Amino acid sequence: MEPYRIKVVEPIPFTTRQQREEALRRVNYNLFDLRAEEVTIDLLTDSGTGALSAAQQAAGMAGDESYSGSRSFYRFHEVVTELTGYRHILPAHQGRAAERVLFSTLLEPGKLALSNTHFDTTRANVELAGAEARDLPCPEAKDIDSPSPFKGNIDIDELRRILTGPEGHRVAMVVTTITNNGGGGQPVSMENIKQTSALCRAHGVPFFLDAARFAENAWLVTRNEWGYQDRTPRQVAEEAFRLADGCVMSAKKDGIVHIGGFIGLNDGELAQRCELLLIATEGFATYGGLAGRDLDMMAQGLTEVTEPSYLAERAEIASYLAHRVHAAGVDILEPPGMHALYLNAGRLLPHIPPHNYPGHALAVQLYLVGGIRSAELGSLYLGEEDEAGNPTKSAPYELVRLALPRRVYTRSHYDHVGETLAVIAKHAGSVQGFRITEQSPILRHFRATLEPVPLGY
Ligand code: F0G
Numbered sequence: 246m247e248p249y250r251i252k253v254v255e256p257i258p259f260t261t262r263q264q265r266e267e268a269l270r271r272v273n274y275n276l277f278d279l280r281a282e283e284v285t286i287d288l289l290t291d292s293g294t295g296a297l298s299a300a301q302q303a304a305g306m307a308g309d310e311s312y313s314g315s316r317s318f319y320r321f322h323e324v325v326t327e328l329t330g331y332r333h334i335l336p337a338h339q340g341r342a343a344e345r346v347l348f349s350t351l352l353e354p355g356k357l358a359l360s361n362t363h364f365d366t367t368r369a370n371v372e373l374a375g376a377e378a379r380d381l382p383c384p385e386a387k388d389i390d391s392p393s394p395f396k397g398n399i400d401i402d403e404l405r406r407i408l409t410g411p412e413g414h415r416v417a418m419v420v421t422t423i424t425n426n427g428g429g430g431q432p433v434s435m436e437n438i439k440q441t442s443a444l445c446r447a448h449g450v451p452f453f454l455d456a457a458r459f460a461e462n463a464w465l466v467t468r469n470e471w472g473y474q475d476r477t478p479r480q481v482a483e484e485a486f487r488l489a490d491g492c493v494m495s496a497k498k499d500g501i502v503h504i505g506g507f508i509g510l511n512d513g514e515l516a517q518r519c520e521l522l523l524i525a526t527e528g529f530a531t532y533g534g535l536a537g538r539d540l541d542m543m544a545q546g547l548t549e550v551t552e553p554s555y556l557a558e559r560a561e562i563a564s565y566l567a568h569r570v571h572a573a574g575v576d577i578l579e580p581p582g583m584h585a586l587y588l589n590a591g592r593l594l595p596h597i598p599p600h601n602y603p604g605h606a607l608a609v610q611l612y613l614v615g616g617i618r619s620a621e622l623g624s625l626y627l628g629e630e631d632e633a634g635n636p637t638k639s640a641p642y643e644l645v646r647l648a649l650p651r652r653v654y655t656r657s658h659y660d661h662v663g664e665t666l667a668v669i670a671k672h673a674g675s676v677q678g679f680r681i682t683e684q685s686p687i688l689r690h691f692r693a694t695l696e697p698v699p700l701g702y
Contacts, residue, residue: 246558247558247652247655248552248554248555248558249298249555249652252299257285257286258282258283258284258285258616259285259616260283260285260616262613262614264283265283265612265613265616266613268280268283269609269612269613273682273683273694273695273696274605274609274679274694274695274696274697275692275693275694275695276289276608276609276612276618276619276620277289277690277691277692279612279618283616284612284616284617284618285615285616285617285661286615286616286617286618286654286658286661286662287617287618287650288585288617288618288619288646288647288648288649288650288662289618289619289620289648290620290648290650291498291584291585291648291649291650291651292495292497292498292648293339293497293502293503293504294503294650294651294653295497295501295502295503295546295650295651295652295653296501296650296651296652296653297501297502297503297542297546298501298545298546298549298652300545300549301501301502301542301545301546301549302542304320304538304541304542304544304545305538305539305541305542306538307541308536308537308538308539308540308541308542309537309541310536310537310538311537312529312532313529313531313532314531315531315532315537315540316537317537317538317540317541317544318336318531318532318537318540320540320541320544321334321336321540321541321543321544322334323544324544324547324548325507325509325544325547328479328482328483328486328547329483329486329487329492329509330483330486330487331486331491331492331509331510331511332510332511332513332516333508333509333510333511333512333513333516333520334507334508334509335507335508335509335510335516335519335520335523335530335533336505336506336507336530336531336532336533336534336535336540337506337507337508337523337527337533337534337535338504338505338506338527338528338533338534338535339495339496339497339504339505339506340366340455340457340493340494340495340496340497340506341366341367341369341370341495342506342527342533342534343493343494343495343506343507343508344366344367344370344455344493345370345373345526346508346519346522346523346526346527347453347491347493347508347510347519348370348371348373348374348376348418349370349373349374349522350515350518350519350522351374351417351418351451351515352371352374352375352376352417352418353374353375353376353417354375354376355375355376355415356374356375356376356377356415356416356417357376357377357379357407357412357415357416357417358371358376358377358378358379358416358417358418358419358420359379359381359399359404359407359416359418359419359420360378360379360380360381360399360419360420360421360422360455361380361381361382361383361397361398361399361421361422361425361428361433362380362382362397362422362425362426362427362428363378363380363420363422363427364422364426364427364455364457365427365688367420367422367455367493376417379407380427381399381400381403381404381407382396382398382399382400382425382428383395383396383397383398383399383400383401383437384400385398386398386425386428386429386431387641389429389578389579389589389642390576390579391579392579392580393580394432394434394465394469394470394580395431395432395433395434395437395469395470396425396428396429396431396580397422397423397424397425397428397429397430397431397432397433397462398433398434398437399419399421399433399437399441401437401440401441401444404419404441404444405444408444408445408448408450409448413448416448416450417450417451418450418451418452418453419441419445419450419451419452419453420452420453420454420455420493421433421437421438421441421452421453421454421455421489422454422455422457423438423454423455423456423457423458423459423462423485424458424461424462424465424582424583424584426457426458426584426585429578429582429587429644430458430582430583430584430585430587431580431582432461432462432465432466432469432582433462434466434470435466435470435473435481435484435485435488436470438454438485438488438489439488441488442488442489445490451490451491451512451515452488452489452490453489453490453491453492453493454485454486454489454491454492454493455492455493455494456485456486456492456493456494456499457494457495457497457498457499458498458499458583458584459482459485459486459494459499460478460482460499460550460551460556461499461556461559461560461582461583461584462482462485463478463479463481463482463485463551463556464478464553464556464557464559464560464583465560465582465583466478466481467481468560477551477553478551478553478556479551482551486509490510490511490512491508491509491510491511491512491515492508492509493506493507493508494506494507494508494509496543496546496547498584498651499546499547499550500543500546500547500550501546501549501550501651501652502539502542502543502546504535504539505535505539505540505542505543507533508523556583559583559649559651560583562649562656562659563581563582563583563584563585563586563649564581565656565659566581566586566647566649566659566662566663567581567586569659569660569662569663569666570586570588570662570663570666572663572667573663573664573666573667573669573670574667574670575588575589575593575666575670576588576589576592576593577589578642578644583649584648584649585646585647585648585649586646586647586649587622587644587645587646587647588607588619588644588645588646588647588666589642589643589644590603590604590606590607590608590621590623590643590644590645591603591604591623591642591643591644593607593669593670593673594606594607594643594673594676594678596674596700597676597677597678598678599623599624599628599636599639599640599643600624600628600630600636600639601678601679601680601698602621602623602624602625602628602643602678602679602695603623603643603678604621604622604623604624604625604626604640604643604644604645605621605623605625605679605695606676606677606678606679607619607621607645607669607676608620608621608645609679610669610676611645611662611665611666611669614665614668614669615661615662615664615665615668617647617661617662617665619645619646619647619648620645620646620648621644621645621646621690622640622644622645622646623639623640623642623643623644623645624636624639624640624643625679625681625689625690625693626640626690627639627640627641628640647662675700677697677698677699677700678697678698679695679696679697679698680695680696680698681693681694681695682694682695682696
């Protein structure tokens with residue numbers, strides 16, 4: 246059961262099917278353009294959408310809003326230092342701000358960044374610094390149905406091959422994303438982190454964690470990795486941070502705050518250069534674009550998130566929803582992670598070709614039938630067409646992510662998601678695909694407008 250009870254509630258909106266049909270037409274079938282008050286269950290993201298605890302609210306009230314050297318900063322600094330062990334901690338307003346500051350300081354044109362999978366903004370910030378971002382997911386990651394427990398791992402053989410090969414001198418950093426959001430929310434084993442750390446140290450390449458979901462990764466390690474069953478998630482997390490030379494962190498996930506993040510570094514010279522850029526672009530080094538209350542709430546959230554009872558229930562609710570989804574006859578990327586389930590829309594809607602976006606078609610149905618918002622991670626997001634509109638690249642899988650906000654929805658909300666999927670699965674053959682009517686040159690899934698394609702076309 247949930248290891249908390251509810252003290253503050255917020256009504257969720259209910260709409261009629263007709264209202265949802267009208268809303269979809271108004272936003273040209275782009276779910277990002279819906280007003281949140283038109284959504285009943287919002288599973289668009291687990292980022293910044295968690296519920297604060299009473300202790301976090303109280304910490305926020307005690308926040309110190311001094312411009313520099315605030316009490317809030319020192320509390321935050323102490324908590325993060327104890328957790329990570331890094332010598333230099335710089336607050337930032339969210340994960341991508343931390344990425345921009347670190348990567349634009351460390352990278353330059355011609356350099357190479359390697360990762361198990363770069364998250365979108367991580368990749369974008371590597372590329373904005375002029376460097377190349379290359380993903381090295383492990384071979385098990387390619388089998389969507391495999392229940393292998395650590396499909397988030399980096400491919401160690403490939404990493405070794407690049408570091409020792411002709412491109413070795415170009416590698417400026419290795420980033421391991423825990424858990425691997427771009428790779429289906431799958432965890433990374435401690436063995437894999439240790440091997441990555443050893444290889445990076447042997448080749449003098451800095452190794453960072455993208456630690457947005459470090460506590461969930463640690464929980465899955467205690468469940469599934471030999472030798473870690475008797476450790477607490479906190480102990481696993483502490484060990485993982487210490488195997489790396491630093492981290493970038495979006496605290497909007499496992500910090501359970503609405504806004505916040507940080508950079509952790511051991512290298513004093515690098516930290517000094519980052520600090521100057523931080524001051525110029527984010528805010529002074531003791532607040533980094535955040536209010537004092539945000540720093541205090543983040544410190545408290547980072548302490549609560551490794552509680553075993555909290556993590557156990559979070560894993561439990563994800564597998565509860567996975568069970569409901571399976572019962573509805575819908576497949577997911579296996580095994581279910583903790584922050585999200587990834588529905589296999591391609592398999593549910595085989596009559597819709599990739600360039601008519603089966604993932605988007607399922608996401609639209611989830612909204613139309615159940616008022617549920619999700620995120621397409623298929624060919625609308627990753628596909629490409631030539632100038633005449635002919636498809637040139639489609640995504641490896643047509644997925645829809647149901648992200649699970651922390652401490653927000655209860656089992657009856659997830660029952661509604663399961664029931665909605667069962668209705669959709671029953672008439673799957675009559676679900677229509679989509680075509681793009683307008684799109685932007687980059688990040689098109691955010692801004693594209695679409696229209697339904699009648700069945701049979
Ligand atoms: N790294 C990972 C692994 C992420 O999942 C995200 C954000 C970021 C970095 C960027 O952090 O949003 O604080 O700037 N992921 C969100 C998501 C947006 O929905 O998965 P941010």
